[in-house]
Each structure stands twice: as C-alpha cells, then as structure tokens.
Amino acid sequence: MDLLVVGSGLFGLTIAERAATQLGLKVTIIDRRDHLGGNAYSQVEPETGIEYHRYGAHLFHTSNEVVWDYVNQFTSFTDYVHRVYTTHRGEVFPMPVNLGTINQFFRSAYGPDQARALIAEQAAELGGKEPTNFVEKGISLIGRPLYEAFFMNYTAKQWQTDPAELGPEIISRLPVRFTYDNRYFSDKYEGLPTDGYGPWLERMADHPNIEVVLGTDFFDESQPLHKAATVGQVPVIFTGPIDRYFADQLGALSWRTLDFELEVAATPDFQGTPVMNYSDLDVPYTRIHEFRHFHPERAYTSPKTVIMKEYSRFAGPGDEPYYPVNTAQDREKLLGYRDLTEAEPQVLFGGRLGTYQYLDMHMAIASALSRFDSVVRPWFGAAN
Numbered sequence: 001m002d003l004l005v006v007g008s009g010l011f012g013l014t015i016a017e018r019a020a021t022q023l024g025l026k027v028t029i030i031d032r033r034d035h036l037g038g039n040a041y042s043q044v045e046p047e048t049g050i051e052y053h054r055y056g057a058h059l060f061h062t063s064n065e066v067v068w069d070y071v072n073q074f075t076s077f078t079d080y081v082h083r084v085y086t087t088h089r090g091e092v093f094p095m096p097v098n099l100g101t102i103n104q105f106f107r108s109a110y111g112p113d114q115a116r117a118l119i120a121e122q123a124a125e126l127g128g129k130e131p132t133n134f135v136e137k138g139i140s141l142i143g144r145p146l147y148e149a150f151f152m153n154y155t156a157k158q159w160q161t162d163p164a165e166l167g168p169e170i171i172s173r174l175p176v177r178f179t180y181d182n183r184y185f186s187d188k189y190e191g192l193p194t195d196g197y198g199p200w201l202e203r204m205a206d207h208p209n210i211e212v213v214l215g216t217d218f219f220d221e222s223q224p225l226h227k228a229a230t231v232g233q234v235p236v237i238f239t240g241p242i243d244r245y246f247a248d249q250l251g252a253l254s255w256r257t258l259d260f261e262l263e264v265a266a267t268p269d270f271q272g273t274p275v276m277n278y279s280d281l282d283v284p285y286t287r288i289h290e291f292r293h294f295h296p297e298r299a300y301t302s303p304k305t306v307i308m309k310e311y312s313r314f315a316g317p318g319d320e321p322y323y324p325v326n327t328a329q330d331r332e333k334l335l336g337y338r339d340l341t342e343a344e345p346q347v348l349f350g351g352r353l354g355t356y357q358y359l360d361m362h363m364a365i366a367s368a369l370s371r372f373d374s375v376v377r378p379w380f381g382a383a384n
C-alpha cells in the first residue's frame with residue numbers, strides 16, 4: 001500500500017481515483033460503514049424498486065467546468081432540475097423566495113421593481129448595518145415577514161441554535177429572485193446520476209490499484225489499519241471528523257445530526273413533488289422527500305411510493321455528524337485543531353468532516369482535485 005484513505009466519501013474517492021490513475025499508486029480506502037460513497041450513497045428500496053438517498057436527498061449541481069468534466073467520466077446525468085415547495089399555515093408556497101412566493105404571501109400582483117422596493121422598505125429596519133448573522137442577513141434579503149414565515153421556525157427546527165448565533169453564509173446558500181424562476185440552484189450544470197449514486201461512486205473506486213475495506217474504523221485499535229499503526233508509516237488522507245482524530249483534546253466541535261424516517265406509503269404519489277419543506281413548529285420534521293419524483297424519466301411501476309421524513313437535532317456522542325454548527329466557540333477550537341494538524345506527518349485532512357466545513361458534493365470534489373495537485377503529488381515527488 002502506498003496511500004491510505006480514511007473515508008470513502010467523494011473527497012476520499014476523488015483522491016484515491018487520482019492517485020491510482022495518475023500516479024499509479026496502490027491505494028487502500030477504509031470506511032467504518034458497510035458501503036462506500038459516504039453521505040451521497042443511494043440504494044434501491046426492495047419493495048418498490050425506487051432508488052432512495054440513504055442520508056437525505058442529494059442533488060448534484062456545479063458551475064465548475066473541471067468538476068463537471070471529471071464527474072462525467074464516471075456517470076452521465078439526467079436533466080433533473082430541483083424545485084422545492086414549503087408548507088406554511090396550511091398553504092403551499094414555492095421556495096426559494098421568488099416573485100411567486102412574495103405575491104402569494106402578500107396577496108399581491110407586484111412586478112419585480114415593486115417587490116424589490118417593498119423588501120428594501122422592510123429591510124430598512126437594519127438602518128443600513130452590514131448583516132453579521134443569520135437573522136440580519138435574512139431580513140436584509142427578504143424582510144421580516146417572509147423571514148419569520150419561512151426561515152425563523154424552519155431554522156429553529158433545523159439548527160436548534162439561536163439564529164443570531166448562526167453565520168450569514170447559511171441563509172446566503174439560497175437565492176432570492178425577483179422573477180418567477182423557482183429553481184433551487186443557480187448553477188450551470190445540474191442533474192442526477194443516470195443509474196443512481198451507488199453505481200457512480202462504485203465506479204470511482206473500480207480500479208485494480210484501489211482496495212476498499214469496509215466496516216473498519218480508523219480509531220479501532222483491534223483493526224490492522226488503525227491510526228497508531230499507520231500514521232508516520234504511510235501517507236494518510238483523513239476525511240473523518242478532525243476533532244475525533246485528536247481525541248477531542250481541545251473539546252468536541254458541535255455538529256448537527258439528522259434522523260431519517262423511511263416509509264413505503266400505500267399510494268403511487270404522496271405529495272406530487274420531490275421535496276416539501278415544513279416551515280412551522282407544529283410539524284416536528286423539517287421536510288419530506290419523495291424519491292420517485294427525482295427520476296421522472298424512469299418507468300417506476302410500483303403502486304407504492306418511498307417517502308422519508310427528516311428530523312434534525314444536535315449530535316451527541318455516537319451520532320453521525322452531518323452539519324458543522326460553527327458557532328464562534330467552534331471556530332476558535334477549529335483554529336486550535338488546525339495548528340495541531342501541522343505536526344502530523346504526511347496526513348492530509350480533507351472533506352466535510354476533516355475540515356469542519358459545509359461542502360456540497362462539487363465543492364468536496366473540487367477541493368480534492370486541487371489538494372491532490374498541491375499536497376499528494378509532491379508527497380510522491382510527482383510534478384504537476
């Protein structure tokens with residue numbers, strides 16, 4: 001083995017694939033789960049034959065040409081375009097906030113300029129202050145009434161953190177449009193892997209130089225490929241949680257976890273759309289996914305449908321960490337952990353868990369491609 005990759009998510013898979021195909025290295029990937037692919041993994045629900053995303057709906061989108069060319073080596077993509085609706089006080093609105101949402105909410109027929117003027121008037125309560133947190137950013141983008149209807153309670157359910165403590169970048173992930181365009185993403189390329197995420201991710205590791213060892217935890221000293229037995233002996237790509245790598249010695253970073261409730265419902269169509277958000281507190285889950293709607297091009301014939309309710313809460317010990325909460329204290333701890341990484345011999349910390357960063361799939365792949373060139377190639381004396 002020339003290189004050990006801990007974690008078979010898109011970051012680890014991309015580095016492994018590049019190392020095997022570009023440098024001819026022998027790569028071992030370990031993962032503590034019983035499948036590869038990390039959170040993007042999907043599988044087929046046996047009763048209905050419908051593909052479902054085991055860790056919550058994953059929509060691929062990017063404007064990065066390099067990433068788009070790279071992923072197309074392993075899969076083609078459908079022409080799926082993501083659209084989301086949200087239920088508020090018994091009424092369904094399009095999300096993200098667009099002219100349709102604004103006019104439905106205010107029972108009005110504003111044109112783009114009038115709607116902009118209305119939001120600007122509502123945002124004036126900030127007195128021109130540069131928004132520094134989630135609430136202020138929300139009010140600056142959509143005004144208080146829309147913020148309170150669609151973001152305040154949904155975010156309370158999702159983050160269980162005072163929105164004033166959350167960063168403005170979280171709400172900026174969603175566009176606000178003064179047109180009727182209700183696409184969820186604004187990227188140049190968007191789609192779902194034609195044969196599903198499982199086959200895409202498996203193809204990335206399908207190389208004679210890549211060995212995948214599942215059910216192996218890097219911190220389990222009874223396994224041959226554990227931390228103490230490998231670090232310093234072989235270069236390591238670590239994509240697990242950075243705080244766990246250092247045994248939480250500076251304190252645990254805070255993460256959110258999700259609980260997914262999968263159900264086969266006895267109707268061919270439960271909600272008529274792939275994702276329905278629930279923006280009020282009386283519904284305990286944040287959203288319901290209905291997977292058959294992600295692939296209208298497939299001839300799913302089951303008279304039943306697969307739905308998944310998503311609940312969010314703080315991660316405790318033993319829970320899967322999904323989203324970095326990233327409070328000011330977390331950011332301070334992270335700086336400390338980053339200092340500790342400097343002293344690790346030939347260990348690259350990457351991906352969502354390894355860098356404590358929210359990364360979409362295309363960002364994880366872009367980061368892996370660039371760190372492969374800047375860090376991994378030089379380890380092996382290879383020129384760019």
Ligand code: FAD
Nearest residue numbers: 007009010011032038039056058059218240351352360361
């Ligand atoms: P991961 O996929 O998390 O992979 C890390 C791997 O490391 C896991 O398989 C884990 O089991 C393994 N591991 C951890 N610790 C150890 C250990 N000690 N020993 C061995 N193995 C270990 N992105 C999009 O672009 N579009 C979306 O719609 C989207 N939706 C998302 C929805 C949810 C609910 C979540 C959580 C993420 C979503 N993402 C989405 C982000 C996407 O999942 C990530 O970009 C992608 O998974 C990043 O890959 P990664 O390799 O960094 O991490």
Ligand code: UDP
Nearest residue numbers: 086095150151152154155158170171173277
């Ligand atoms: N959000 C919200 N209401 C919605 C959709 C999103 O309040 O109907 C907020 C929520 O705080 C979320 C953030 O906007 O974390 C970003 O939305 P995105 O769809 O990117 O959510 P995530 O990936 O966190 O599920």
